[in-house]
Amino acid sequence: MNRAMSDTCLTQLKGNIDVGQNNPEVGNSVVANNISTNFHDVGSGSPVVLIHGSGPGVTAWANWRLVIPELSKTHRVLAPDMVGFGYSDRPEDVEYDLETWIGHILGFMDSLNIDHADVVGNSFGGALALALAIRYPARVDRLVLMGSVGVPFEITEGLDAVWGYEPSVENMRRVLDYFAYDKSLVNDDLAELRYRASVQPGVQAAFASMFPAPRQRWIGALTSPDEQIREIKKSTLILHGRDDCVIPLSTSLQLHNLIDDSQLHVFGRCGHWTQIEHAGRFSRIVSAFLAEGRAGS
Template identity: 60%
Template sequence: MTTTENPAIGKDVEADGIRTNYLESGTGDDHVVLVHGSGPGVTSYANWRLVLPELGKDFHCVAPDMVGFGYSDRPVDVAYSLDTWADQTLGVMDALGIERAHLIGNSFGGGIALRLATQHPDRVRKLVLMGSMGVHFEITEGLDAVWGYEASFENMRRVLDYFAYSRELVNDELAQVRYEGSIQPGFQEAFSSMFPAPRQRWVEAMTVSEDALRALPHRALVMHGREDKVIPVSNSYKLMELLDNADLAVFSHCGHWSMIERTADFNRLVRDFFLGD
């Protein structure tokens, strides 16, 4: 999937003026674009490493690093916003000659997918929204801690505790790897500038109007971990009500990492959803 020894670094493309790192799996004309979440030190690889190999068996998958995250460029004059990230995602599709694609959005990435779909509905086939933003909610303690992360091993350990239901997934080794990822040159500086306190305003900045959501015609699969401490499961119930053509899957004993904590179920549901009528 990648061209370097670092599995998080793949190919790159100019997308809406931003040099964008992306991972790729599979081939063909049935395209899937995967948009990651907004945790400290996050990359597309960290979010989708267990998903890309499986979905790549049936689809051509592209997973970009959003500007300000991972190994994409961080222009000093960039304005981090929902429109910026949505335009970058569309720019990746344009640069790779992808006319229409299924979208998978994780958390913050769900808000981006929804914005892209409402602004360019003809470019989107089906939507998968996992632990998604995009609607109003009162910021959780978990999300406030994630967005307010200050780089240290101890803080990373505390943030990871919000993400997963299973304590087996959150250990010192993972915290060390993610901490080291968060302190690579430019990573923390960009991240800390995106969501300064008070952070409720950034929840609102990631929302899409309810009228626009009601007007979306796309088939959607809304997925959530029942024990999610970062994005409340009530978000997904709200999305199911607003989106006319949406189904809902809620995973028990699962936090904010459905694609990691319930990998086999996630991959199976998404594959069947995209391949179905």
Template identity: 60%
Template sequence: MEQNPEIGASVQAAGLETNYHRAGEPSAVPPALLLHGSGPGVSAWANWRLNLPALGERLEVFAPDLVGFGFTERPADAAYGLDRWRTHLVEFADALGLERFSLVGNSFGGALALSIATTMPERVHRLVLMGSVGVPFELTPGLDAVWGYQPSLEAMRGLLDLFAHDRSLVTDELAELRYAASVRPGFQESFAAMFPEPRQRWVDAMTVPDEAIRALPHPTLVLHGREDRVIPMSNALRLLELVPHAQCHLFGECGHWTQIEHAATFNRLVGDFLTRP
């Protein structure tokens, strides 16, 4: 039977068997934790498959399935929120002996990265925030559709159209794969429990206070696609305004998938940023 590439190594974190992927070797550069987004059927591998090998040539990187997603054990109580995600991720780092690390947060993962960096800044080396949640914004129709996903092949095709500006990336084969992922046992149940209507409250619940963001001591790279229909580009500009040590790269001809649609440039920018002296 063919091995599912989405299943990697596992470790106990916050009492849950946690699935993760690793690339690269320990070095003088602090390792990076790659935090995936919150789409239906998402996993760390689906999110970071084009980035793990390239970034692993520059530094040690870890990509976990965050609690409630992918192939990490699901909690019986199905209660989710920033506190639980933050506890799970920090205990994941502790289980692997990672005292200090950079965080690369995609979308929902960006809010989690901000939450960790503002509550325990001493643990974080650098931040990369891409298509990030974490500042106030009005729920977009795109994000409403993502969080309100009801499993069907047509619904998944529609979501992939939202995520990618380059429609050549949105093949029937990819839609079938992501749909199949979204209906694996337990996947849709946990996903549906995370962001029920009214969904603006979940955007608000993942917002980090401005004063906490202004106090961030970390060098920060903000990335966003100009054509992003899920998270507004204004989020990137707001983060650039707030974060003292920030730089920003906006990708033209790019939707919500900067790490996929512009993988080579993404890998170079992020690799350079995380490894520079």
């Protein structure tokens, strides 16, 4: 990771702690499935919905900022903060589970009058995208899964640390070290920025309620049955960092074996931050894959 990329990533996360009108994390707002939902809406053309991961203090903008400019050249890119994350609502009575999150995605699409879209899911978001394609195939055109959850695996030390995060700068530094292959990307300034994002009002309380210990069970809760995954007929692109310490590469190998119309791209010298550590290459691969769908429609 070069210095320019490291500086870009620092800039990317500063919005997490700037609650004013200049905060790039805050985009548009819509009520989706009774949830006030913060989202980004960039570009024009056929819609693509980006579903973020589940790291502490995460937002759609933090996850996708580096790839939105490229994808929005040919698509209308829609990136919501899922319920419980970022600047979307955190209702006191909400139950954070697969049903709630899928309902939120469907409500989000309905609120914008989007009947169907390409769907890109990152990690936790991959599990949601996968389940959406299984349960509501008419709503999904092409499917992209990046470092995806959704099949069984033994919880890694990295994922246990991510889901078990307790707010402190030191703990945030430890979590970020798991995400990045190139540890020079992670420094004290970045850890401080992400820590401050994670302690915004209500953020940690919601996050702590999602994946309490023992955390192996939440992998199971986000898993789709093999027989249902085999029934997916959508053309699927699967991407993974070879050196991912959070979600093992074996999950993407299994998804590739289960989904008949799938292709797998593995990034060397890459951890769990595929869309950050290899942003340019990631964007080109995804853009080309989505373009194949437009050409065949």
